[in-house]
Amino acid sequence: MQKIRWGILATGGIAGKLAQALADCDDAALVAVASRTQARADEFGDQWKIDRRYGSYEALAADPAVDVVYIATPHPFHYENMLLCLNAGKHVLCEKPLTLDAKQAQACINLARRKRLFLMEAVWTRFNPAIRQALQWAQAGAIGTVRLIKADFCINAPFNTTSRLYAPELGGGALLDLGIYPLTFATLFLGLPDSFTSTAHLNTITGVDELVAMTLNYNDGRLAQLAASSRVSLPIEAVIVGSEGSIKVHELFIRPDRLSLHKPGKPVEVHELPFRSNGYIHEVEEVHKCLRAGRLESEVMPLDETLALMKVMDVMRHSWGFKYPHELAGL
Ligand SMILES: NC(=O)c1ccc[n+]([C@@H]2O[C@H](COP(=O)([O-])OP(=O)(O)OC[C@H]3O[C@@H](n4cnc5c(N)ncnc54)[C@H](OP(=O)(O)O)[C@@H]3O)[C@@H](O)[C@H]2O)c1
Secondary structure (H helix, E strand, O other): OOOEEEEEEOOOHHHHHHHHHHHOOOOEEEEEEEOOOHHHHHHHHHHHOOOEEEOOHHHHHOOOOOOEEEEOOOHHHHHHHHHHHHHOOOEEEEOOOOOOOHHHHHHHHHHHHHOOOOEEEOOHHHHOHHHHHHHHHHHOOEOEOEEEEEEEEEOEOOOOOOOOOOOHHHOOOHHHHHHHHHHHHHHHHHOOOOEEEEEEEEOOOOOOEEEEEEEEEOOOOOEEEEEEEOEOOOOOOEEEEEOOEEEEEOOOOOOOOEEEEEOOOOOOEEEEOOOOOOOOHHHHHHHHHHHHHOOOOOOOOOHHHHHHHHHHHHHHHHHOOOOOHHHHOOO
């Protein structure tokens, strides 16, 4: 059987991580890479032994030797990069967040569906073996009825007006970069909320959100309490709390390898659940599974849920008075 042929679009930090996962995956061939400059494409190509190197994203999208493109640019470029690749007939795995807002996400999803191409937001956490185990325990009633999720993704990243985390023109802001993880974690266990509230502190220089607190509410009394920050750090952990116990997802809950099962009156059970390669291989395998089965989207990270969470994040941002430059320009 022919391997699935991948192209990587952009050569930054996360692109290298996916290149490693592809190298460790027997069913994947990393055949092409594109950068804004030929020199950088050649450098990345040398590092990962990739034959086809392009100095433009357009050239990668036009390469008939590529089945699926992984988009690894900063968030504001995901929209145009996805349109480029989908219009060229490529399946797409796009980094999180899928886009800057729900309007852009809807357009990309519509295009993928119309052209009958695979599209998925690269939320690697959902494919992590420990997360799958925690979900299986929760669904099997191991902790009774799940009532509360607590999850935080707070890091103290050096402030720099030009960095991806702080510059609005690069999609800066804690919610879209970090908050998406506790959100997607909570909805994995609880489903989409009936209502939600959030508050944020905006950076006084660049105006992006740097400290965010969120609560998801469910009409039957369930709750999720979540936080995200680029300015303060906390253990990157999560807890699933049920009526008869709880599951702690140890650091880093975005790619854990350990769970603790707490049941009243019983010793705590600690379970080691290692991920393979660098952890990104599991989302790669999901793409392969879907493509081989002729499925155009993942049931584990469905496009409708990606879209619903983009809408939640739009409402949150707008409630704080924070809009990205394209929104301020009315686009
Ligand atoms: N899943 C995860 O664990 C994870 C982790 C980190 C980041 N991410 C996501 O991955 C995306 C990229 O993050 P990253 O940390 O890899 O970013 P990065 O290191 O800054 O790399 C981004 C790359 O995008 C390309 N690019 C295109 N236009 C650009 C522009 N105007 N400014 C800067 N770079 C531009 C560049 O590649 P060329 O010069 O080669 O074109 C650059 O190297 C983000 O959406 C982020 O949310 C996901």
